[in-house]
Amino acid sequence: MDSLRAKMLGVVTVGTACLLVLTACGSSSSSESASSSQAPAASEAPAASEAPAASEAPAASEEAAAEGAVVPGSGDGLKIGYISLGDSLPFVKIVSDGIKAAAETAGAELVFCDSQLDAAKALDCARTFKTQNVDGILNFQLDQKAAAQICAAGPDVPVIAIDIHQDPCEKAFLGANNSLAGEVAGEALGNFYKEKFNCEYDAFVKGEQPAAGEVTALRADGVVTGFEKVCGPIPADKLRPVDLGSTTDDGRAKFADTLTALQGLKNIAVSSINDDTGLGVMAAAKAANRLDDIWLISQGADPTSWENIRTNDHWVGDSAYFPERYGEIGIPAMIKLINGEDPGDLLVKHQLVNKANIDQIYPQ
Numbered sequence: 001m002d003s004l005r006a007k008m009l010g011v012v013t014v015g016t017a018c019l020l021v022l023t024a025c026g027s028s029s030s031s032e033s034a035s036s037s038q039a040p041a042a043s044e045a046p047a048a049s050e051a052p053a054a055s056e057a058p059a060a061s062e063e064a065a066a067e068g069a070v071v072p073g074s075g076d077g078l079k080i081g082y083i084s085l086g087d088s089l090p091f092v093k094i095v096s097d098g099i100k101a102a103a104e105t106a107g108a109e110l111v112f113c114d115s116q117l118d119a120a121k122a123l124d125c126a127r128t129f130k131t132q133n134v135d136g137i138l139n140f141q142l143d144q145k146a147a148a149q150i151c152a153a154g155p156d157v158p159v160i161a162i163d164i165h166q167d168p169c170e171k172a173f174l175g176a177n178n179s180l181a182g183e184v185a186g187e188a189l190g191n192f193y194k195e196k197f198n199c200e201y202d203a204f205v206k207g208e209q210p211a212a213g214e215v216t217a218l219r220a221d222g223v224v225t226g227f228e229k230v231c232g233p234i235p236a237d238k239l240r241p242v243d244l245g246s247t248t249d250d251g252r253a254k255f256a257d258t259l260t261a262l263q264g265l266k267n268i269a270v271s272s273i274n275d276d277t278g279l280g281v282m283a284a285a286k287a288a289n290r291l292d293d294i295w296l297i298s299q300g301a302d303p304t305s306w307e308n309i310r311t312n313d314h315w316v317g318d319s320a321y322f323p324e325r326y327g328e329i330g331i332p333a334m335i336k337l338i339n340g341e342d343p344g345d346l347l348v349k350h351q352l353v354n355k356a357n358i359d360q361i362y363p364q
Contacts, residue, residue, distance in 0.1 A: 069332045075108025080334055081129035081137040081154075082110055085163075086117040089247075089276065091302040091323050092140070095162065098327025099138060106331050117246075119146035126154035136334045138174075139166045142246075144213030158337035160330060160346070164215055171337055174330045174346040176321050178215050181299055181350045182222020182273075185319035188352045189223070189269060189297035190230025192316045199231035202265035205258060207244040207251075207272040207281075216273050219299060223271040244277040251280020252287075259288050272298040275305040275318065282308065282315065301353040301362075309358050317354030320361070 080103060087093045096112070103110035111132055113125035122141035129137055130153070137154060140162035141147075151159070151169035159166055163175035193199050206224060209216040220241075228234060242258050244251045251272065262268060272278035278298035285291045291314055298305060301320035308315035325348065333343035353361055 070105045075106030078108040081134035083125045084114045085140045094323040095326045102327035102331035119143040130155040177347045178218035179222040181319045182219045183226035186223035186226025190227040205270040206241045248280040251277030252283045255281045255284040270296045275300040320353045
């Protein structure tokens with residue numbers, strides 16, 4: 001874990017913005033709702049939900065399988081395309097590094113293309129993959145509305161969508177169980193408010209990101225569901241949905257405006273769909289000298305959040321998405337799809353990370 005942490009901390013310097021992760025999302029609104037009741041409890045050890053089991057690996061690769069789901073040589077002769085959402089974002093960089101490492105272990109050739117948060121660049125990536133004759137595509141592009149055009153531009157090969165749906169060519173979905181991830185975060189915030197404030201608050205800012213589509217809506221709504229399980233329905237006059245965007249700069253600007261609108265309120269519960277906007281919320285609150293007025297729950301638990309989780313009492317915690325695991329889930333799943341096999345459930349198991357357990361999950 002120490003070596004993993006060192007690698008992950010290294011990507012924090014790549015940029016201060018991050019995905020809504022969009023660390024990390026369910027296969028559909030209906031399937032996520034169903035899986036929320038069946039998914040493993042947040043207290044379980046972090047693992048990929050139903051990821052290819054090590055015990056299913058060929059006997060000749062038992063040692064490698066014991067270390068993870070990627071079997072050395074399993075991708076020999078295959079060419080896999082990967083559209084990164086934007087490696088300037090720490091969460092995404094961790095995902096990309098994991099995919100590159102897993103492809104190398106499997107022996108597959110990885111054709112990497114960074115869309116840089118731009119649907120037009122993602123479209124160019126798909127066109128490139130078609131000329132390079134890739135056998136499958138891992139697609140982590142941001143704009144769900146552009147997915148159909150990007151699908152049409154690419155080759156007719158299996159596609160695994162990462163964190164954002166890529167219909168109509170998506171054959172499998174890798175990422176978060178968004179509804180459940182939100183509920184893990186919301187319930188943690190509710191428990192905090194029940195213990196500290198007897199569930200009393202002046203406003204509840206529900207952080208959203210409409211541009212990313214269905215997955216982030218499920219994530220944001222899940223927070224409200226989890227919070228209300230503990231503290232009861234949020235009064236309509238206290239609930240304030242806010243588009244916090246996807247980056248730290250977005251979050252800072254949008255939340256600064258929100259604080260102005262909530263002038264005079266001293267107890268504001270805030271939810272963020274990713275750590276980048278969470279960092280922006282904190283920056284705006286500090287700049288306005290109102291940090292004491294807010295209590296934040298976030299999602300992702302990428303390295304940009306760790307210091308706040310450990311030391312900032314106003315950062316209540318995170319629903320963890322474990323981006324470092326995406327590669328060891330996604331590459332074996334893609335190899336299965338290319339070979340005509342069902343890759344199974346690729347959703348992440350989510351877990352609350354807070355001051356009490358972060359050193360066990362991500363040791364210093």
